[in-house]
Amino acid sequence: MDKFVDIHHHIVYGVDDGARSFEDMQKMLLRAASENVGDIICTSHGTPGGHPFPADAYIEHLAKGQAWADEQGLEIRLHNGCEILYTDASPRLLKEGHFPSLNDTWNVLVEFSPDAEFKRLCEAARMLGNVGFQVIFAHVERYSALRNFKNVQELREEYGVYMQMNSNTVTTKKGFFTDRWVRHMLDEGFIDCIGTDAHNTSSRPCSMKLCHEMLKARYGQDTADEMCGGFARNLLGL
Numbered sequence: 001m002d003k004f005v006d007i008h009h010h011i012v013y014g015v016d017d018g019a020r021s022f023e024d025m026q027k028m029l030l031r032a033a034s035e036n037v038g039d040i041i042c043t044s045h046g047t048p049g050g051h052p053f054p055a056d057a058y059i060e061h062l063a064k065g066q067a068w069a070d071e072q073g074l075e076i077r078l079h080n081g082c083e084i085l086y087t088d089a090s091p092r093l094l095k096e097g098h099f100p101s102l103n104d105t106w107n108v109l110v111e112f113s114p115d116a117e118f119k120r121l122c123e124a125a126r127m128l129g130n131v132g133f134q135v136i137f138a139h140v141e142r143y144s145a146l147r148n149f150k151n152v153q154e155l156r157e158e159y160g161v162y163m164q165m166n167s168n169t170v171t172t173k174k175g176f177f178t179d180r181w182v183r184h185m186l187d188e189g190f191i192d193c194i195g196t197d198a199h200n201t202s203s204r205p206c207s208m209k210l211c212h213e214m215l216k217a218r219y220g221q222d223t224a225d226e227m228c229g230g231f232a233r234n235l236l237g238l
């Protein structure tokens with residue numbers, strides 16, 4: 001099968017709470033390669049209206065990481081991206097190009113505070129949609145409003161929201177009720193893609209292989225491939 005695509009990964013050093021140094025980034029690249037990840041969308045945090053996106057450092061550090069990966073013969077391609085915290089300023093600032101979209105397409109990875117109300121989630125999809133963006137909600141397991149499956153369904157069907165789940169949510173037991181929710185989300189096909197949300201190589205490492213294996217065991221090869229690569233590849237034109 002093709003290599004995996006990681007649509008959520010904080011690998012660019014010195015711009016957020018992910019990699020702290022070039023050495024950290026190198027370790028994360030090696031780890032991603034060992035996890036069979038071939039494409040990484042470099043989704044550093046962005047808070048529109050909070051502080052400006054550190055574009056110069058981001059571009060320079062991403063290029064440096066790519067050059068190092070190429071020198072090492074790692075089959076990894078790094079792509080622009082951002083994990084946008086949804087704020088009132090997000091639609092305008094995204095539209096004006098102050099924050100990178102996913103692989104420079106009209107797709108954005110959006111996060112919220114865990115207790116964000118359902119109407120705020122709808123508003124984000126609507127307002128970003130109004131300025132032309134397709135929205136992917138980051139780590140949907142974090143939001144209390146999505147514990148209600150009706151809300152999940154409405155966001156998907158009426159607002160066209162795509163949903164990303166973190167790989168370690170699939171592979172780690174989190175307790176009876178959460179596990180049941182996760183299983184239902186997967187069983188119903190409510191999760192479009194998996195991302196690792198890697199921040200380092202210790203406490204929050206890139207981990208795709210085990211997740212893919214577990215998805216394959218439960219849902220079959222095609223579904224596992226789609227969630228760990230195919231979906232993002234098609235959506236982002238990789």
Ligand SMILES: [Fe+2]
Binds near residue numbers: 197
């Ligand atoms: Fe993240």
